[in-house]
Amino acid sequence: MKEFEKLKQFIDKHSGFVLVGHKNADGDCIGTMSAFGIILEKLGKSAVFIVADPVPHNYFFLKKVKDFKVVNTFDCKQSPVILFECGNMERSGINLENYGERANFDHHPDNKFYAELNIVNPEASSVGEMAAIFFREYFENLIDSDVANSLYTAIHTDTGGFAYSNVKKSTFEVASYLMSKGLDNQLVCNEVYGNNKIEKTRLLGYYLENLEVKKMKNFNLCYGVLALKDLERFNCTSRDTENFANYPRGIMGVDVGVFFLEVEQGVFKVSLRSKGKVIVNKVAANLGGGGHKFAAGCTVKGEWPRVLDTVLKEFEKDE
Amino acid sequence: MKEFEKLKQFIDKHSGFVLVGHKNADGDCIGTMSAFGIILEKLGKSAVFIVADPVPHNYFFLKKVKDFKVVNTFDCKQSPVILFECGNMERSGINLENYGERANFDHHPDNKFYAELNIVNPEASSVGEMAAIFFREYFENLIDSDVANSLYTAIHTDTGGFAYSNVKKSTFEVASYLMSKGLDNQLVCNEVYGNNKIEKTRLLGYYLENLEVKKMKNFNLCYGVLALKDLERFNCTSRDTENFANYPRGIMGVDVGVFFLEVEQGVFKVSLRSKGKVIVNKVAANLGGGGHKFAAGCTVKGEWPRVLDTVLKEFEKDE
Numbered sequence: 001m002k003e004f005e006k007l008k009q010f011i012d013k014h015s016g017f018v019l020v021g022h023k024n025a026d027g028d029c030i031g032t033m034s035a036f037g038i039i040l041e042k043l044g045k046s047a048v049f050i051v052a053d054p055v056p057h058n059y060f061f062l063k064k065v066k067d068f069k070v071v072n073t074f075d076c077k078q079s080p081v082i083l084f085e086c087g088n089m090e091r092s093g094i095n096l097e098n099y100g101e102r103a104n105f106d107h108h109p110d111n112k113f114y115a116e117l118n119i120v121n122p123e124a125s126s127v128g129e130m131a132a133i134f135f136r137e138y139f140e141n142l143i144d145s146d147v148a149n150s151l152y153t154a155i156h157t158d159t160g161g162f163a164y165s166n167v168k169k170s171t172f173e174v175a176s177y178l179m180s181k182g183l184d185n186q187l188v189c190n191e192v193y194g195n196n197k198i199e200k201t202r203l204l205g206y207y208l209e210n211l212e213v214k215k216m217k218n219f220n221l222c223y224g225v226l227a228l229k230d231l232e233r234f235n236c237t238s239r240d241t242e243n244f245a246n247y248p249r250g251i252m253g254v255d256v257g258v259f260f261l262e263v264e265q266g267v268f269k270v271s272l273r274s275k276g277k278v279i280v281n282k283v284a285a286n287l288g289g290g291g292h293k294f295a296a297g298c299t300v301k302g303e304w305p306r307v308l309d310t311v312l313k314e315f316e317k318d319e
Numbered sequence: 320m321k322e323f324e325k326l327k328q329f330i331d332k333h334s335g336f337v338l339v340g341h342k343n344a345d346g347d348c349i350g351t352m353s354a355f356g357i358i359l360e361k362l363g364k365s366a367v368f369i370v371a372d373p374v375p376h377n378y379f380f381l382k383k384v385k386d387f388k389v390v391n392t393f394d395c396k397q398s399p400v401i402l403f404e405c406g407n408m409e410r411s412g413i414n415l416e417n418y419g420e421r422a423n424f425d426h427h428p429d430n431k432f433y434a435e436l437n438i439v440n441p442e443a444s445s446v447g448e449m450a451a452i453f454f455r456e457y458f459e460n461l462i463d464s465d466v467a468n469s470l471y472t473a474i475h476t477d478t479g480g481f482a483y484s485n486v487k488k489s490t491f492e493v494a495s496y497l498m499s500k501g502l503d504n505q506l507v508c509n510e511v512y513g514n515n516k517i518e519k520t521r522l523l524g525y526y527l528e529n530l531e532v533k534k535m536k537n538f539n540l541c542y543g544v545l546a547l548k549d550l551e552r553f554n555c556t557s558r559d560t561e562n563f564a565n566y567p568r569g570i571m572g573v574d575v576g577v578f579f580l581e582v583e584q585g586v587f588k589v590s591l592r593s594k595g596k597v598i599v600n601k602v603a604a605n606l607g608g609g610g611h612k613f614a615a616g617c618t619v620k621g622e623w624p625r626v627l628d629t630v631l632k633e634f635e636k637d638e
Contacts, residue, residue, distance in 0.1 A: 057571070161480030162494070163508035172495035175481070179488040189482030190594065194569040198532055198541070201570060205527030208520050222517070250513040251520060252376070275509070 003119040008138045010103050010117055011043070014080045021051040021068075022085045023093035027157025027192060028126045029085045030059045030068075032105075035131055035150035036082065037064035042142045050074050052093030061191040062153060063146040076100065085127055087111045105130070125166040128154020132174045145182030152178055152188050203234040204244065211248055216315055219255035219278050222248035227262045227304060238263055245271035256280060256315070260307060263299075268307045271297045283314050322438040327457045329399065329422050329436055330362070337393070337400045340370040342412035343558075346476025346511060347445045348404045349378045349387075351424075354450055354469035355401065356383035361461045369393050371412030375561075380510040381472060382465040395419060404446055406430045424449065444485040447473020451493045464501030471497055471507050522553040523563065530567055535634055538574035538597050541567035546581045546623060557582055564590035575599060575634070579626060582618075587626045590616045602633050 011017075019036055021029045033049055040047045049068040059065050076099040083102060086092045087110050104115035107130060109122040124130045128151045135143050135151075155175060159167050162175075179185070207224050214221045224247065231237060241261055248257030256278050259271040270287070272280035274294040281296035287310070289298025300307045330336075338355055340348045352368055359366045368387040378384050395418040402421060405411045406429045423434035426449060428441040443449045447470045454462050454470075474494060478486050481494075498504070526543050533540045543566065550556060560580055567576030576592040589606070591599035593613040600615035606629070608617025619626045 156481070160508070161482065162475070162504060163480065163512070165505040167498075167504050169495050169498040172491045172498060176488050176491035176495065179486075179491060185481060185486050186484040189479070193482070194594070195571045196569050198530065198570050201530060201566070202528050205524045205529070208524030209528060210524070211517065211520060213517055247520070250515050251517050252514045275513070 003117070004134050004137060006117055007103060007105075007119055007134065010080065010101065011040070011045070014045070014101075016046040016048075016079050018048050018050065018074070018076050018079050018081045018096075018099070020081055020083045020086065020092050020094065020096065021049075022091045023052050025051045025053065025055065025084075027059060028128050028154040030055055030065060031062060031150045031152075031154030031157070032127045032131045033068075033084055034062040034064040035128070035135070035147045035154070037067070038144070038147050038150065039135060039139050039142050043139075048079075050094060057197075058192050058195045059153065061187075062150050064150075073097065083115065088114055123168070125164075125168060125171045126155050126158035128152075128158065129171055129174050132178060133170075136174075136177060143178075143181045145184060148178040148181045148183035149188050152183050152185060153192055156185075156188065157192060197240065199235045200240040203231070203236045203240060204247075206230065206234065207241075207244055208247060211251065213251065213254060214312065216312070220253055221256045221258060221312070221315065222251045222254040223258040223260065223308070224248050225260040225262075225268075225304065225308070228265060231262075238269075245273055249273040249275055258311065260304075260311075262304075266301060266303055268300050268302075268304075269297065270300055270307075270311055271295075278315075283311070286314050286317075287311070322436070323453050323456060325436055326422060326424075326438055326453060329420065330359070330364070333364070333399045333420075335365040335367075335398050337367050337369065337395050337398050337415075337418070339400055339402045339405065339411050339413065339415065340368075340387075341404045341410045342371050344370045344372065344374065344403075346378060347447050347473040349374055349384060350381060350469045350471075350473030350476070351446045351450045352387075352403055353381040353383040354447070354454070354466045354473070355403075356386070357463070357466050357469065358454060358458050358461050362458075367398075369413060376516075377511050377514045378472065380506075381469050383469075392416065402434065407433055442487070444483075444487060444490045445474050445477035447471075447477065448490055448493050451497060452489075455493075455496060462497075462500045464503060467497040467500040467502035468507050471502050471504060472511055475504075475507065476511060516559065518554045519559040522550070522555045522559060523566075525549065525553065526560075526563060527566060530570065532570065532573060533631065535631070539572055540575045540577060540631070540634065541570045541573040542577040542579065542627065543567050544579040544581075544587075544623065544627070547584060550581075557588075564592055568592040568594055577630065579623075579630075581623075585620060585622055587619050587621070587623075588616065589619055589626075589630055590614075597634075602630070605633050605636075606630070 019033045037047045050071050073095040075097045078100045080101045081099045083104050085106050087108050102115035103117040106120045107124040111120045132151045211224045245259035255275050257273040261269045263269050274280045279293050281291045284296035284298040287298040338352045356366045369390050374387050392414040394416045397419045399420045400418045402423050404425050406427050421434035422436040425439045426443040426446050430439045451470045530543045564578035574594050574596045578590040580588045582588050593599045598612050600610045603615035603617040606617040
C-alpha cells in the first residue's frame with residue numbers, strides 16, 4: 001500500500017485537480033470519479049471532471065456527475081491530474097494539454113505505468129473497490145452516503161452484481177463497510193438498472209425475440225443481429241446496444257454467443273462471447289479482430305446473411 | 320440466537336429429516352434446502368427433500384437438487400420435519416401426513432409460528448443468510464464449496480443480486496465469509512442467470528418489444544401483456560413468466576409497472592409494481608386482490624383491452 005501513501009501525499013500537496021475518465025466511461029469510472037470529487041470537496045480542494053463522451057443518463061443521480069464536462073481537448077494549466085482506468089494517455093480520448101503531475105489509478109493488467117504516480121492493482125474487482133480501501137484508510141470520516149453510493153455504483157456495475165470472477169472476499173468486505181457508511185444499495189440499483197429508456201427496452205425485446213440457435217459440429221452457437229434499419233425503426237443508436245452481446249451466451253445449452261451489429265451500411269461489428277468451452281479470440285483474429293479467450297470481436301464487411309456465413313465458416317474451420 | 324441453539328439440539332437429537340420447501344420453491348428455498356442437505360449428510364444423518372412443484376432447471380447444478388421429490392402428499396412416518404419459508408403449513412402445497420417434531424425456518428414477517436420450533440427472522444435478507452450464520456456458528460468445519468454455492472444461490476436470488484432493501488451489512492459479511500469457504504460466485508451466477516430457455520427468452524423479447532407507456536393524471540404507468548395465445552405461440556407456460564412483472568417498472572420516467580398475464584381464457588392475473596411514489600395495494604384491493612404497498616396483485620376477468628381499462632380506471636379513481 002506504499003502507493004496509497006503516495007496518493008495521500010499527492011492529494012495533500014495540491015489544491016486543485018483534474019479528474020479524467022476513459023473513453024465511453026462506465027459505472028466504475030464514473031462512480032469512482034464522483035466519489036473522489038466528493039472527498040476532495042470535503043478536503044476544501046477543487047476538482048474539474050472531464051470525459052470524452054456523454055455520461056449515460058442512469059448515472060445522473062450521482063452527486064458530482066452534473067459537473068462532468070464532455071471535451072475533446074483540455075488545457076490543464078499545470079494542474080495535477082488523476083486518470084481513472086486509463087491504461088495509457090490515449091485511453092482518455094482527450095487531448096490533454098499542459099498537465100502537471102499525473103496519478104494513474106487503474107485495475108487493468110495492461111496498464112502502461114506511464115504516470116508520475118501509478119496506483120494499479122489488477123487484483124481489484126474495480127477502481128471503486130480500490131478507492132473504498134484508500135478512503136477507508138486515509139479519509140474515514142469523510143465517507144458519507146453519497147461517497148458510498150458512488151463507490152457501490154462502481155463496484156456493482158463492474159462485477160455484474162457480484163457475479164463475475166473478479167469478485168474477491170475483499171469486494172464483499174468493502175460493500176459491507178459501505179453499508180456502515182450509509183450506502184443505499186436499493187437506490188443505487190434502482191437508478192442504475194431500473195431507469196431504462198423505453199426505446200432501448202423495445203429494441204432489446206426485438207433482438208431477444210429473434211435470437212437463433214445454430215448447432216455447430218462440436219458445440220452450440222446462438223446469435224442475434226441488429227441492422228441499421230432496426231436501430232432506426234426503434235429510434236435507437238448503436239450506443240443503445242451496450243451489453244446486448246452478453247444475451248446469446250446466456251441461453252441454456254449454448255457454448256458461444258454472437259452479436260452482429262450493423263454499424264455502417266454493410267459493415268457489421270461482431271462480438272463473440274464464450275461460456276468457456278470454445279476459445280473465440282482465434283476466430284476473431286482470423287477475421288482481423290482480437291480480444292480475450294472468451295470475449296473477442298471483429299468487424300466483417302458485407303451484406304446479411306453473407307456476414308453470418310463468413311463467421312460460421314470461420315468457426316467450423318477452427319473446430 | 321436462542322433459537323439457533325434449539326435448532327442445533329433438534330438436529331443432534333434426530334437421525335433422519337424431511338426437508339420441505341414452499342409452493343413454487345425459489346432460489347432461496349431450494350439453495351437453503353440443498354445446503355442443509357449437505358450438512359446433514361456430513362453429520363451422518365439422512366434427509367428427504369420434498370417440494371410441491373418441479374425445481375426450475377437453473378438450480379439443477381446444486382448438489383442435492385437431483386434428490387428433490389415432487390409430491391402432493393407425503394407420509395413423514397413420524398420423522399422430524401424442517402419447513403423452509405412456509406409461513407403456515409399450507410404454504411408447502413403438500414399434504415404432510417404423520418409428521419414428527421417440526422422446525423419452521425423462515426424470514427417472512429407473516430409467519431404464523433405454528434411449529435414446535437420456530438426460527439423466524441424477518442430482518443434477514445433470506446433464509447440462505449440465516450442458514451449461513453447458523454452453520455458458521457455450529458458446523459463451521461462442514462461448510463464446503465457446495466454449501467457455499469447453495470447459500471450464495473439463496474442469497475443472490477432473494478436480494479436481486481444485492482439490489483433490494485432487504486440487504487444488510489450482515490448480508491455482505493456472510494457473502495464474504497462464504498468466499499473464504501470456497502464459494503464460486505461466477506459459477507453460481509452463470510448457472511442461475513446464464514441458463515435461460517430460448518423459448519422463454521424469445522417470449523420475454525416479444526413482451527419487452529410491446530411494452531406501452533401511459534400518461535396518467537399524476538404519474539406514468541408502463542404495462543405489458545401476454546395472452547394465452549402468446550404463451551402458446553412461443554411454446555411457453557405461465558411459469559416461464561417469472562420476474563416479467565418487474566420489467567415495466569424499470570423504464571425511465573415510469574412510476575408504476577403493470578404486467579397482465581392471461582392465465583385462463585378471459586382471466587388475467589394483474590401484477591402491480593411501484594417505484595415508491597404511488598401506493599398500489601389499494602388499487603389491487605379494490606379489484607379483489609392485495610399485497611404490499613409497492614408490490615401487489617389481483618385477478619381481473621374479461622377480454623383484452625377491457626381488462627386494461629378496468630385497471631387504468633381504478634388507478635384514476637385512486638389518484
